[in-house]
Amino acid sequence: MSESTMKPLVSVQNLCKTYGGEKRLFGGSTPALKAVNNVSFDIAPGETLGLVGESGSGKSTTGRVLLQLEAPTSGDILYKGENITGLSKPMLKPYRRDMQVIFQDPYASLNPRMTVGEFVGEPLEVHKLGGSRREREDRVASLFTKVGLDPSFMKRYPHEFSGGQRQRVNIARAIALNPAFIVADEPITALDVSIQAQIVNLFQDLQDELGLTYLFIAHDLSMIRYLCHRVAVMLRGRIVEIGPCDAIFENPQHAYTKALLSAIPVPDPDIERNRRPLVFDVGANLPREEAVLRPVGDRHFVLEA
Amino acid sequence: MAPLLEVRNLTVAFDTPDGTVHAVNDVSYSLEEGETLGIVGESGSGKSVHALSMVGLIATPPGRIVRGKVLFNGRDLLALSQRELFEVRGKEIGFVFQDPMTSLNPVLTIERQIAEPLRRHFGMSASQARTRVVELLELVGIPDAARRARQYPHEFSGGMRQRVMIAIGISCNPKLLIADEATTALDVTVQAQILDLVRDLKKKIGTTVIWITHDMGVVAGLADTVQVMYGGRIMERGPVRAVFHDPRNAYTWGLLKSLPHGGRRGVTRLYQIPGNPPDLTKEPIGDPFAPRNPFATERCRIETPPLAEVEGSVAGHKAAAWYDLRAELAATQVQP
Numbered sequence: 001m002s003e004s005t006m007k008p009l010v011s012v013q014n015l016c017k018t019y020g021g022e023k024r025l026f027g028g029s030t031p032a033l034k035a036v037n038n039v040s041f042d043i044a045p046g047e048t049l050g051l052v053g054e055s056g057s058g059k060s061t062t063g064r065v066l067l068q069l070e071a072p073t074s075g076d077i078l079y080k081g082e083n084i085t086g087l088s089k090p091m092l093k094p095y096r097r098d099m100q101v102i103f104q105d106p107y108a109s110l111n112p113r114m115t116v117g118e119f120v121g122e123p124l125e126v127h128k129l130g131g132s133r134r135e136r137e138d139r140v141a142s143l144f145t146k147v148g149l150d151p152s153f154m155k156r157y158p159h160e161f162s163g164g165q166r167q168r169v170n171i172a173r174a175i176a177l178n179p180a181f182i183v184a185d186e187p188i189t190a191l192d193v194s195i196q197a198q199i200v201n202l203f204q205d206l207q208d209e210l211g212l213t214y215l216f217i218a219h220d221l222s223m224i225r226y227l228c229h230r231v232a233v234m235l236r237g238r239i240v241e242i243g244p245c246d247a248i249f250e251n252p253q254h255a256y257t258k259a260l261l262s263a264i265p266v267p268d269p270d271i272e273r274n275r276r277p278l279v280f281d282v283g284a285n286l287p288r289e290e291a292v293l294r295p296v297g298d299r300h301f302v303l304e305a
Numbered sequence: 306m307a308p309l310l311e312v313r314n315l316t317v318a319f320d321t322p323d324g325t326v327h328a329v330n331d332v333s334y335s336l337e338e339g340e341t342l343g344i345v346g347e348s349g350s351g352k353s354v355h356a357l358s359m360v361g362l363i364a365t366p367p368g369r370i371v372r373g374k375v376l377f378n379g380r381d382l383l384a385l386s387q388r389e390l391f392e393v394r395g396k397e398i399g400f401v402f403q404d405p406m407t408s409l410n411p412v413l414t415i416e417r418q419i420a421e422p423l424r425r426h427f428g429m430s431a432s433q434a435r436t437r438v439v440e441l442l443e444l445v446g447i448p449d450a451a452r453r454a455r456q457y458p459h460e461f462s463g464g465m466r467q468r469v470m471i472a473i474g475i476s477c478n479p480k481l482l483i484a485d486e487a488t489t490a491l492d493v494t495v496q497a498q499i500l501d502l503v504r505d506l507k508k509k510i511g512t513t514v515i516w517i518t519h520d521m522g523v524v525a526g527l528a529d530t531v532q533v534m535y536g537g538r539i540m541e542r543g544p545v546r547a548v549f550h551d552p553r554n555a556y557t558w559g560l561l562k563s564l565p566h567g568g569r570r571g572v573t574r575l576y577q578i579p580g581n582p583p584d585l586t587k588e589p590i591g592d593p594f595a596p597r598n599p600f601a602t603e604r605c606r607i608e609t610p611p612l613a614e615v616e617g618s619v620a621g622h623k624a625a626a627w628y629d630l631r632a633e634l635a636a637t638q639v640q641p
Contacts (some may be wrong), residue, residue: 055463055617076548103375162581163348191346192582194521194556194597196564197575219493226565245569263497265522265562269545272526282640 006083007081008042009213010066010099010181015039015075017058017065035061037237039075045180048201048207048214049243050228052221052260058237059217063183067099068092079181097127104186106166110158117154120144120172124207127177143172147202165197168202175206185217200227221264225249229300233257238287243300253302256280307379307512308335309480315373316349317358317537320366324586329355330537330593332373333612336530338480340512341507343528343545345521346493346591349582351537352460352517353485359383360398361390376594378480399479399512401488402471408470409458414453415442419473426477441472444509468502475506485517485528500527521561525549533557536583536593539612540622543622551632553615553624555598592627 015181016039021032036058043049050091051059065072068084076084088211103109111119122132130139141151159164167187174182184203188196199250200223206212218224224231225245232242233256241254252258260282295302311411317329329351336342346352357363359375359382375382382393394400402408410418419441420434427436435454442450445468447449458466467487476483484503488496490575499524506512516527523544524531533556543555552558562576580597610625617631624630 054494125461164581193521193560194347194563194578194582197577199578201575205576206590207528222565223495226568227570257493263493265496265500265520265526267491267521267525267566269525269549269551272522276525277494280494280499 006044008078009045009047009080010043010215011041011076011078012062012066013040013076013078015065015074015077017061017070018073024183030261034237034291036065036072036301037149039234039237041232041240041242043181043213043215045213046207046211047230048216048228050224051217052219052224052230052231053216053234054219054260056236057234060185062217062234063101063185063215063217067101067183069101089171093127097123097177097185098179099181100177102167102174102182102187104189105169106163106190107158109170110166111261115157116169117144117153117163119158120169120176122177124175140172140296141174143176146175146206147160147172148198162195163191164198166199167191168200171199171206175212179212180212181213181215183215183217186215188223189218191218192245196223203227207274219293220277220278222260235282236286236304238291239293240303241301242293243297244299247297247300251297251300253296255305256282309338309340309378310336311376312355312359313374315355315358316371317354317363317373318371319368321586326585327587327589328368328537328585329358330589331538331609332534332537334539336481336513336515338513339507341377341516341527341529341578342507343524343531344515344517345519345524345531346517346534347582349536349585350534351355352534352566355534356483356485356517359406360394361387362394368577368578383622392426395629396426396477397480397563397581399474399477399482401467401474401482401487403489409466411458414455414457415461419454419469419476422473422476425437437508439471441476442469444456444475444506445469445472446498447472450625451634463491464498467491467495467499471499471502471506475512479510479512481513481515483515483517486519487516488522488523496523503527521549521564524573533560537585537589538593538609538625540594540626541624542612543615543624544619547619549570551622553618553622554626555600555628555630556594556595557606557624558630558634559597592625598628600628600630602628 015036017036019033019035020299023029039062051054053059064070066077077082079095117140120143121136124136130136140154144151149168188199191199216228228245230249231245232239235256242258252261259278262278287303291304294304296302313333315329315332319326319328332355358370362550370383416438419438423429423434425438438454439450442454447453447465447468488499520526528545530544531548534539535556541548541557552561559578563578578597583593591607592605592610595601604627610627612623612625615622615624
């Protein structure tokens with residue numbers, strides 16, 4: 001879709017994920033829900049693509065299907081130009097190393113009965129990397145340092161950590177295998193406000209240092225604006241607008257994008273008191289099935305009305 | 306005129322296997338009738354616990370009100386029996402909680418749930434209550450109210466359920482409405498509608514509101530007075546413009562500064578508050594934010610600063626700080 005100068009690291013083409021719709025035992029079928037409907041985008045190496053939309057818009061499902069944590073109903077997932085859709089588990093394993101994920105709830109993602117050191121070192125063991133036990137421990141220690149945790153914490157258990165520290169542990173595990181691509185699904189939503197900036201800065205530092213590529217899923221639009229190069233806006237399973245961050249925030253074209261941006265509370269009483277959010281009736285403005293994305297500016301596309 | 310609510314030296318602790326958690330430490334403030342107070346703070350700041358303990362909604366044990374008074378219309382709520390509190394809760398003080406799905410009973414119709422406080426507190430008949438329920442649903446902007454009243458919670462969207470929660474909260478025309486993270490679980494577009502609704506209700510029925518949130522933006526738009534809490538204490542309090550534009554406590558300043566404010570990476574770097582939230586099982590000595598505060602002095606670590614009127618700001622602007630934040634910022638050339 002976008003004409004990036006670089007070859008994309010990750011592409012999805014016409015991705016669909018439908019839930020339900022199975023035949024019932026006695027005639028008829030269960031109602032089908034198109035959670036992800038004909039979604040296509042590219043992500044260039046070193047780029048951060050933000051994915052925004054309200055709950056139920058399909059943004060998390062897009063991330064999960066992209067990583068093949070769930071099988072797509074149709075469509076293709078390309079990694080470095082190779083189609084990896086529907087590969088068998090052993091065939092997919094080398095790609096799994098390269099593509100990692102960080103989830104919203106930093107505690108639910110951790111294993112309460114493993115020390116955080118074991119947890120971060122586990123992928124090295126699974127992929128038979130990191131050499132001897134000693135070498136592996138050294139690697140884990142260096143990962144701890146990299147994410148801003150004291151390596152002396154390695155022997156501790158998850159419950160001994162605060163939310164921000166737990167998310168640092170999850171990030172350390174995600175980067176243990178030197179991945180090129182990370183899907184971060186609402187990684188700061190569950191964190192305390194005073195910790196969010198720490199984690200956002202860490203994401204940025206790791207990208208600068210390791211050249212990581214991110215798909216950053218969030219509903220906090222001010223953080224998306226801060227961190228992302230490009231943004232895709234989803235509504236009911238469709239991308240309704242995609243483009244460079246500045247274009248989306250300063251020159252939004254789709255009525256839904258405009259409504260979404262107008263609804264962000266601004267932490268300034270003088271502005272906030274005069275802000276008038278635009279109303280967008282989703283039910284009356286559902287994207288038409290045959291609607292396609294049309295270019296409206298440099299790498300900026302909008303779903304036609 | 307006496308304030309509607311006066312909290313004096315409220316101190317709440319929880320006895321847990323890991324030790325005593327000092328959740329609320331010596332919190333005092335007052336709230337005038339018709340005022341909207343925004344309480345900002347993160348988890349563990351004591352913002353929710355202090356509100357719940359005012360009306361006997363914390364489990365005792367493990368919770369324990371160590372000392373304090375909560376004068377509501379001149380009556381000390383902490384001295385009331387549970388039976389007397391039943392009469393206050395829902396009737397004089399309404400609540401709206403964060404999660405509309407877990408707060409509503411899934412097997413009762415919306416009508417039954419809104420009617421419950423009306424029948425209990427006012428002894429309304431079923432048909433009187435029904436009329437009032439439909440009125441309330443219309444007031445909170447639920448279309449087709451008469452039909453919707455007979456439906457169950459699962460037939461409502463998240464935003465609609467939160468409207469129902471607000472309808473329950475205001476059903477008995479409470480003098481005070483306490484909303485605890487009432488829009489946190491909602492999408493921003495729905496949140497905007499709920500906030501509009503609350504502003505509208507304030508105009509129509511003049512309710513006094515305590516709005517508890519972690520979102521500085523929500524407070525900026527809704528509150529007259531903002532109160533920033535951290536480690537169970539009030540760090541700063543005052544008229545919303547004064548606190549946002551001229552913060553005098555380092556935590557308030559750090560919170561505001563760590564927000565992106567429309568900035569872009571590469572151009573700006575987010576200011577980050579160093580360190581981690583406080584361990585509340587430690588004896589609360591000194592300024593709870595001192596370990597994370599670059600401007601902290603020796604005194605901050607050993608002596609708790611009082612919440613005192615600040616110099617050179619508007620009346621009612623108070624901060625708890627031994628350091629002079631304005632002077633420190635000027636000296637370090639950091640822009641507020």
